Amino acid sequence: MEELNERSKQILETVISSYIATAGPVGSRTITKRSNINLSPATVRNIMSDLEEMGFLSHPHTSAGRVPTDKAYRFYVDSILKRIASEGEFPLSLNTDEELKENRETMNVENIMKWTSHYLSQFSNYIGIIIAPKFSSTIFQHIEFINLRKHQILAIFVTKSGIVQHKVIKNDEDLPQDALDKITKYLNEKFQGMALQDIRMELEEMMAEEKRAYDRLVEKAYYLGRLAFLSPEEEEIYFDGTANILSQPEFSNNVDEMKRIFSTLEQKSLLLRILDKCLDSAGMQIFIGSESPVKETHGLSFITSVYKSRERVLGTLGVIGPKRMDYFQIIPLVNYTANLLSKLFTEAE
Structure with a gap:
């Protein structure tokens, strides 16, 4: 990926954060108002034009503003992961482990799966998903x-x-x-x-x-x-919050795209193609748009992580949402939930 100077990085990150917040194309005046960089709108426009030529931004013909591409989101996510890694712990703490511990004695695995998918959906406002442990x-x-x-x-x-x-x-x-x-x-x-x-x-x-x-x-x-x-087993998928997709502007205003997403979510084999790939990862895996191995999900992003019992991988959990999702909040949420579930299954043994 091309090296960006600090001004380009700051402008690109401002475009992305603004688009995440508004779902609308971002113009040069918005950049000068939202960022502390001391540049004129004309200079900002030139830098945005360079970023577009490099493939980080696209220019909808109906608007003077620009929107991030998959390449821009990948740059943004990699920056977040580097920042989190340098700071040590993921910057998130939710007091939910006590709730899960208190109910552990009465919750069977199916209920734990339902609780987890609902929890991920509730705190992300997107779709929470989890594959149950393989027997x-x-x-x-x-x-x-x-x-x-x-x-x-x-x-x-x-x-x-x-x-x-x-x-x-x-x-x-x-x-x-x-x-x-x-x-x-x-x-x-x-x-x-x-x-x-x-x-x-x-x-x-x-x-x-x-x-x-x-x-x-x-x-x-x-x-x-x-x-x-020795008889074959079937992987069980639990997900919650599909209605949250309806509130996302990029989908609610595009009936065909929304139909395609709901149709994909109903096809277990397509979801498993994505989630099973995450099992090969040591921890977190993020697919942004066209990075997904399933073409039908190129309008979405997947943030996933494996959960374990000791060192044995049991399954995958995560959040599905628009490419415009708030990665800075969702990445720690998925990591925290995976650690919480891993601790639960490890202690159960």
Whole structure:
């Protein structure tokens, strides 16, 4: 990216902050009033023209003012991240962790996901979003098998962090409940405290060892365990605040764009393409407009972060809003929430 001198940087940041506040094109007179730089409107216009040639500003034909481009927002966000990094802690403190701690005993994972998406939406005034922890990324605590009907068994999993999952598995052989209780006891004693992904690997290896001699109980335990642990899982997305998009001028005045956004939000696979990319990041990931891997979201920005249990990544959370969002407020909000949720899941173990 081109190097900007201090005057250009100050004018560009003033254009961006003004556009974030008003959603309207910014003219040279607005710059001279809002910034402490001692330049004439004519000089400011020349600098803005240079910034436009460099790709930082665009010039709507219906207005004499200019608006930031994706390149300008990237410059602005990188400046914020550098400032935050040099100052140490993110400049945000919200007294919400006590509320979450007080409710932790009665809140299951689904409620925590709903609380988080609502919290992000409430404090950002945009869309709060979170992917629930993948079952395979958690630590196994307990499993129970219950006979439902002929050839059908209910498997109930409980993880160390409190995630509960129910799964109906089909079994070719009818087993009495006392046999299922013995299998339950065996699997719990063998696998308690292990990561689900490690359990899956071990079960696959055990079942592959055809020549190994198992007694009847162990053989059946591995068979049912394999059916229960190895079945595919679906990622759950929770989001809140989609109505907040309606209040944004760039969308409320553009029906086609608003329809495209709502249609995209209804397509889980498109959102997962973006959010799953964030799992590869060590922490925060920000997609601005055209940086998104999904074309349908190029009118939006995504500010996301992973949340963890100790060092294990569990999922992604974040805020979706217009490219004109207040990054200086939203970046710390997302970081704070990710740290809060990571602390919650770590303490639950």
